Amino acid sequence: MGAPLWFVSIAALLAFSAADVLDDCQLVGGDKKSAGEQAVLAKLAPLKGKRFEAKTKEGSDDYKYSFVVCGRLSNDSKSTNEGLVQSKEGSTDTSVIGRINDTHIISGTDWILLIYGSGDKYDNHCNSEARKAMVMISCSKKTLRGDFTVVQEERNKSRECFYLFEMDSSLACPPEESHLSVGSILLIVFAVLVAVYIVGGFLYQRFVVGAKGMEQFPNITFWQELGNLMADGCDFVCRSRPRTSDTAYRGVGDDQLAEEPEERDDHLLPM
Known part of the structure; x- marks a missing residue:
């Protein structure tokens, strides 16, 4: 006897929900993924799942931004793949700035730009488009995970608004090549x-x-x-200097030992 239809439907729904919840960044690009983007994303593996927080003040309100590198901020079943969230101090209001299932990544010589899209929509700005977070990771050979700071929120445009953050990490530095002469x-x-x-x-x-x-x-x-x-x-x-030198004192030679001639005093005798 087969399982009840309602049981099959619930099991399918749970399986779909579990598959829809990610634990890693999902690069956007359709069926074909860029090998270059995947290589850059692999460079961030030591920071995967690391949590960062930054605070900023806007007027009389204090805001906190929570960010996870290629990971979800919440691991419960209600998670919506949020990778960067804004919360207001003293309030339960939160806004998802970007989600890891809409990830773009760009790199340069000494920097990596990680972009989370598909955030919550604006209420009164940017034609109510979805929020987007851009995290600029700059090269710093002294630290693996530097301070996470807020740079600005660009929301005075009609479209393509974004939140910009920055942090330092040695992962963004180019590999050092050693050449022996x-x-x-x-x-x-x-x-x-x-x-x-x-x-x-x-x-x-x-x-x-x-x-x-x-x-x-x-x-x-x-x-x-x-x-x-x-x-x-x-x-x-x-x-x-010469290896030999004259001695200060002359030695006694045979010529010096010769007998002195006998002094005669015959001329003193009386004639």
Whole structure:
């Protein structure tokens, strides 16, 4: 026996409602979606579901704006995919500024513009068209999620009115490309070869030859002789004084030890 018709209808209605409630941004573009927009949207994945709030004052009224990146502000069954909502302080009145099922996204070198459309309609402005939220995400390498602020509400036109917000994030920054010069590559290769030579030679000398102490260093005799030659060359080239100098005191030579001629005093004797 089949299920009652009313039960089938309620189940279908619940399934339709569940499918109509989103948990992610839905890009607008018909059957074909832009690969570029999808790539930019994927860049915002670390901010997905993050909640931001900003406050502003208009006359004597205080307003609070609540924003979620590609997520709904309310998770109950009455949610209408609201992604950015305006609420008045001290009042229960709220207005949906934009919904995530009507998402547009544009990017530049160091910025991303996230647009939520299909908000609640204006009462007396912009020919009662639907509200639209535009969030400008600017590059800031110092923070993943900066402050969310209100820039302006443009509602003095007859159409295409919008709310403009801004925030900083490193996700809007271009990727940093690292290019190694030829000299850097050669230095890296040389350093690797030296490391392999020292480690491999040490292991060979220790475990194969059985050397101990300084003898474990590969080709220790060659490097010692090379060091001595380099020291001699530096000593020869860099010294400004002669290596030997005359002594301050003259040595006693054989000529100084010769017997002095005998002094005769015969001329003093009386004749």
